[in-house]
Amino acid sequence: MDFDTVRTFVVAADVGQFQEAAAELAVTQQAVSKRIAALERTLGVRLFTRTPRGAELTIDGQAFLPHARDLLRVAERAVASVRPGRRPLRVDMIASRGAASGLLRGFHQAHPDIDLDVMTLLDIDTAVAAIRSGAIDASFRAVAMPGRPLPEDIESVRVLDETLQLLTGPEHVLADARSVTVAQLAGHRIWMPGVVPGTEWRAYYDDLVAEFGLTIEVTGPNFGSDALLDTIACTPALATFMGERTRHVWPAGHGLRRIPVTDPTPVYPHSLLWRRDNPHPALATLRAHLADTAAGLDAPGTWRPGWVMPH
Known part of the structure; x- marks a missing residue:
């Protein structure tokens, strides 16, 4: 008709x-x-x-x-x-409790008139394909991965270097430390289930292990962050890494400790990806907001993989 x-x-x-x-x-x-x-x-x-x-x-x-x-x-x-400008801005992020979520919430608070659709895609290949097809407008990722450059029609800019902290239970040997050096972590079991091969965060942790001789275990089923926190709380031999801006709530009885890591401080690079010819007007507003709020990029005393280009 x-x-x-x-x-x-x-x-x-x-x-x-x-x-x-x-x-x-x-x-x-x-x-x-x-x-x-x-x-x-x-x-x-x-x-x-x-x-x-x-x-x-x-x-x-x-x-x-x-x-x-x-x-x-x-x-x-x-x-x-x-229609660009009439539909919501569609943005992907790895996890709802991570640093990217905080960045996006800050953008929404600064621009409440802009409609957002927020989604979570598993890996960078899926995210890039969705950007190129127009299914999403932008994605928060760690780029570029070694040996896998972004397509020419995709742009990226680093928007945050998130400090990693060590998370332990109350009986862990390092639980009372005010800070630990990367060298002190050698020989300790750092458990991170769900770090899937082929993802950008797996590439990041593979380089961290190779650089400092750490032991990161990815074995076992991934039952989510709550199960991870439960296990860390009651297992003295295990610790895990957690981003400084990653938000979790756990029972008071867990007694979990967030411990700064130094000499150097590992930072996880968060970048925004988008297609060069995307005309959505809110995308330019998001990029401008992130440029104004970016802080701590390439700070002295920090470490990131060599495949992460300087800001």
Whole structure:
């Protein structure tokens, strides 16, 4: 069914005359008549009866009118859902409790008038494919991964270096330390289930292990962050890494400790990715906001993999 004919029918029904409908639609009266006739052929009924006063709806026309209005409203919503500036800005982040979530919340608080759709994709390949297809507008990731440059139509900018901390239970041998050096972590079991091969965070931790001789275990099923915190709390031999800006709430009885890591301080690089020709106006606003709030990039005394380019 052609939406121009439906729109013409609705306008003609509202004004009651084909001539006035033609003026409102900026077409000829003949075009209005042809559109109405085409719609009547499609439906197999008469929609109007000509009278000296103009055009009156038949019983079938009266029955069709509310559905015609619904069709036009659905069409308008469909167009708005994909039109830049009319639809929400679609942004991906790795985890809802991570630093990227905080960055996006800060953006939303600064620009509450901008509609956001937030989603979580697993790995950088999926995120890049979604950016290129237009399924999302931007993604927070750690880039670029070694040996896997971004496609030429994708841009990225680093927006945050997140300090890593050691998380231990109350009985861990390092639990009472005010800080620990990276060298002190050698020989300790650092448990990080769910660090999946092929992801950017696996590449990051592989380089951290190679650089400092650490022991990071990724064995066991990943039951989520709550199960991880439960295990760390009651297992003196295990610790894990957690971003300084990663937010978790755990029972008071867990007695978990966040311990700064120094000499050097490992930082996890968060970048924003987007397609170069993406026209969504809110994307430029997001990039400007992140440029204004970026802090601590390439700070002295920090470590990041060599494949992370300087800011």
